[in-house]
Amino acid sequence: MLGQVTGVLDPRQGGRPQRTVGVLTHVGRPAAVDAATRLIDGLHDAGIVSALPVDDLAALDPRLSDTVTALTKPITDAHGIELLVVLGGDGTILRGAEWVLTADLPLLGVNLGHVGFLAEAESSEIDSIVEHIVAGSYRVEERSTVQVTLRECQDGAVVWSSYAINEVSLEKAARERMLEVLVEVDGRPLSRWACDGVLVATPTGSTAYAFSAGGPVIWPGVDALLLVPLSAHALFSRPLVLGPTSTVVVELIEASSTHGVVWCDGRRSAELRTGMEIEVRQGPHKLRLARLSEAPFTDRLVNKFGLRVEGWRGAAEAEHDSVLQPQRAWSSP
Helix, strand or coil: EEEECCCCHHHHHHHCECCEEEEEEEECCCCHHHHHHHHHHHHHHHCCCCEEEHHHHCCCCCCHHCEEEEECCHHHHHHCCCEEEEEEEEEHHHHHHHHHHHCCCCCCECCCCCCCCCCCCHHHHHHHHHHHHCCCCCCEEEECCEEEEEEEECCCCCCEEEEEECEEEEEEECCCCCCEEEECCCEEEEEEEEEEEEEEEHHHHHCCCHHCCCCCCCCCCCCCCEEEEECCCCCCCEEEEEEECCCCCECCCCCCCCCEEEEEECCCEEEEEEEEEEEEEEECEEEEEECCCCHHHHHHHHHHCCCCHHHHHHHHHHHHHHHHHHHHHCCCC
């Protein structure tokens, strides 16, 4: 799906639609503010208005005040925004997802962090990013999310609900103690674990917390859920790849020596006490990521993790050959 040009008619541009692009910045990082300034300047030169959160406006150069408009959360159709550009690491991009998820608005991540799996471009590519936005030459890739509901086991009363782009994690509140949980999948008990916690991740989140916990990398095109126990004291405690329609329920049973904390993407949390459970299923909304290139996920994986595609044996062979080459040249007649 290609980017769409939207907006109200602008008489200053011959009746063409006035285009607006949202810009979200990690204002605590000078490099992010500088990149945002260059982006806003470039969009302004092309006749595109930038909309920024009110709190971000103060961090920008005052001269930009006449070229931007204030943005309120959450974004709705009334804002007339066609795309949200987020400058920062994956944490900032997850923050941006909170602004656009329910509006089904595309998000373009510009990386200023370390790995930046959710980002599509680097801050050094601002000029190219502006060109793609002006031309609308980006495609939109949809990623699944998860919905989490926290409830009382006894009467089913809902205590809290939220969503996650990467993962829902249940973690122990006391470092020295373990959680005792009963895990169910699709309404049937799977196993009881004494553990540090449990993750339910999306394919997008398989390269985040779940990856660090020993889970597999799942290609974004795979429609699935990933269930990963954290340091479980059990005979069966392997990561499991579940179907997209599966429902996972994790109950904190009475035998647990500590209560737990439920985290959604490490940003939103709630307390889980004994006698309560969390239900996780695929969410109703998709995260729509704007892509500027057709690079396959394999290339992204290699680049982000700095993988040596030749392997350690190939690297050793190359090093061996580089040592022998001068010797061969010296011994040649």
